[in-house]
Amino acid sequence: MHKYANPNQFLRIANPLLPWLSGLTVLCMGMGLYLGLFASPKDYQQGETVRIMYIHVPSAWMAMFVYGSMAMAGATALIWRHPLGHMIAKASAPVGASFTMICLLTGSLWGKPMWGTWWVWDARLTSVLILFFLYIGYIALVNAFDDSARGQRTASVLVLVGAVNLPIIKFSVDWWNTLHQPASVVRMDGPAVHPSMLWPLLIMSIGFTMFYFVVLILRLRSELAATKIRNIRLGQAGE
Amino acid sequence: MIRAMGLIIARDVRLTLRQGTDIIMILMFFLIATALFPLGVGPEPNILARMASGVLWVCALLAAVLSLDHLFQADYDDGSLDLLTLGPLPLELVVLAKVAAHWVVTGLPLILAAPVLALLLNLPTDGYATLFMSMALGTPILSLMGAAGAALTLGARRGGALIALLVLPLYIPVLIFAVGAMDAAIAGLPAKPHLLILAAVLATALPLAPWAGAAAIRQSLD
Numbered sequence: 001m002h003k004y005a006n007p008n009q010f011l012r013i014a015n016p017l018l019p020w021l022s023g024l025t026v027l028c029m030g031m032g033l034y035l036g037l038f039a040s041p042k043d044y045q046q047g048e049t050v051r052i053m054y055i056h057v058p059s060a061w062m063a064m065f066v067y068g069s070m071a072m073a074g075a076t077a078l079i080w081r082h083p084l085g086h087m088i089a090k091a092s093a094p095v096g097a098s099f100t101m102i103c104l105l106t107g108s109l110w111g112k113p114m115w116g117t118w119w120v121w122d123a124r125l126t127s128v129l130i131l132f133f134l135y136i137g138y139i140a141l142v143n144a145f146d147d148s149a150r151g152q153r154t155a156s157v158l159v160l161v162g163a164v165n166l167p168i169i170k171f172s173v174d175w176w177n178t179l180h181q182p183a184s185v186v187r188m189d190g191p192a193v194h195p196s197m198l199w200p201l202l203i204m205s206i207g208f209t210m211f212y213f214v215v216l217i218l219r220l221r222s223e224l225a226a227t228k229i230r231n232i233r234l235g236q237a238g239e
Numbered sequence: 240m241i242r243a244m245g246l247i248i249a250r251d252v253r254l255t256l257r258q259g260t261d262i263i264m265i266l267m268f269f270l271i272a273t274a275l276f277p278l279g280v281g282p283e284p285n286i287l288a289r290m291a292s293g294v295l296w297v298c299a300l301l302a303a304v305l306s307l308d309h310l311f312q313a314d315y316d317d318g319s320l321d322l323l324t325l326g327p328l329p330l331e332l333v334v335l336a337k338v339a340a341h342w343v344v345t346g347l348p349l350i351l352a353a354p355v356l357a358l359l360l361n362l363p364t365d366g367y368a369t370l371f372m373s374m375a376l377g378t379p380i381l382s383l384m385g386a387a388g389a390a391l392t393l394g395a396r397r398g399g400a401l402i403a404l405l406v407l408p409l410y411i412p413v414l415i416f417a418v419g420a421m422d423a424a425i426a427g428l429p430a431k432p433h434l435l436i437l438a439a440v441l442a443t444a445l446p447l448a449p450w451a452g453a454a455a456i457r458q459s460l461d
Contacts, residue, residue: 078454126411133408140404144395153458154391158405161387161451 005083007224014217021214028207035200043197049113050197056106057185058205059099062212063131064166066096070138071163074156084220086152089159090142091219095212097135104128115179123172124180127165134162243328244336251340254313261309266348269302273356284361291360292421295370296377298356299349300410303381306345307406308399310337310389311456324460330453338379338386338449346378362425369424369434373417376437383441383448384409390455412440 004010036054043050070089077085107125108118119125138155145151173182184192185201193201255261276294277287314320323333353374354367362370388406392398420433 130408130411133404137405137408140401141391141395144392144397144401146396150394150458150461153461154395154455157387157451157455157458158391161409161447 007084010084011221011224014220018214018217021210021217025207025210025214028203028210032200032204032207036204040196040200046114049110052106052110053197054200054204056103056110057201058208059103059106060128061205062208063096063100063103063128064169065209066092066099066212067131067135067159067163068166070096070159071166074159077156078153078160086149086156087220087223088216089138089156090152091216091223092212093135093138093142095215095219097132097139099208099212100128100132100135104132120179122179123176124169127169127172130165131162131169134158134165138162240328240332243326244332244339247323247328247333247336248340248343251337252343255309255340255344261306262344262348265302265306265345266352268305269298269349269352270356272298272301273360277360288361288363291357291362292366292370292418292425294360295353295356295362296373296414296417296421299353299374299378300381300407300414302349303345303378303385304403304406304410306341307385307389307402308392310341310386311393312389312398315393315459320456321460324456330456331449334386334390334449334452334456338382338452341386342379342382346382349378350374365427366421366425369421369430372430372434373420373437376434376441377413377417380413380437380441380444381410383444384413387448387451387455390452390459393456393459413437416440 004013032054037051040051040054042048070092073085073088073092075085076082077089104125107128111120112118138158141158142151142155145154173180185198273294276290280286280290311320314323324330326333350371353370357367357370385402385406388402388409391405392401395401416433416437420430420437423433424430
């Protein structure tokens, strides 16, 4: 693992992967959008609004997946002092915050015609809102120090503390009686969604995941380049 | 080890008491913030009674957040925190001792002031016992989680506002279950399940928050 602490080693893997991941993103999102918006059937109760789900559910998954990745990256960085860990956490945060925002907004757009309200304070919605606050807190903390390495280390501790929220989000629909529907894809007795709707959903979530990886690699690359530029400038100033 | 912790607690409490103004400021903030609500939403007794539990707890949360930037900042500035870190007592226990001291000088006054403010807000009589119990279980959690937040922002720019941003989302579960307990008691339902969850949160935060706080302090002293 520590082989990749050297940024060049990491980039040697990441750079060739980038075009493949980008291609997969375009392919999956294109296919998912076509299947979701045109090829899949209307819901017998929800009508056309069910198509919001093909954006809403993958972005909700990504909101949690990105936070989970940040927590793992932060833990790796704190335990093994792996320098890439903090960078991955820092580069992921705005992506995760955006996914959470998209999840909340699409959920709200779906809620108005279906539940008759933009927002309810039920357990699932509230815990996702807290997740959004945690992302914002992370971004604020990471940028609050003059020494950027110090900010990254401290913010990684915060990510680990906030990880308590992830199981709460996942199980909020089981622990409380919520207006939000319970899990229908990841269940003990198999998905309760018809394949015609399940496939576009899964393809979209693969596309979203690939998109995250692409953005992550791009952001890591620019972060590494920025560090390099800073070091060169410091070296020049020292001479 | 217990003795060393006792010494830290006694030192922190003595420092705060000698300064005196800190406790009074927190209590006055609690009073003024609570007093704004009847002025803002109107003084009808039944509306106030309906809102009392939520208003009391929200104001207690804000008062607790307000007190947090004193928790480590002075020790960080004058170097005592370096000495405590280098000392024989594990840093986790130092944090726990400082949390205990913080609770004595903010949590305890809040608990004592809350029933008086509840009178102002016309809290139904059934709510008082649960108010006391939820405060007794809840305020230590506020100090514990707050200590982790305060440790994270040591040396940061705009530390005070940042603490609120980090800590208030973590306080939400306490608010939900404490107010849930009081509303259940007022409605004549058992408040015990909510209080038990609150106790579970306390039991989780008690070992984890000092650990996170100590980790954050170590980062700040590197």
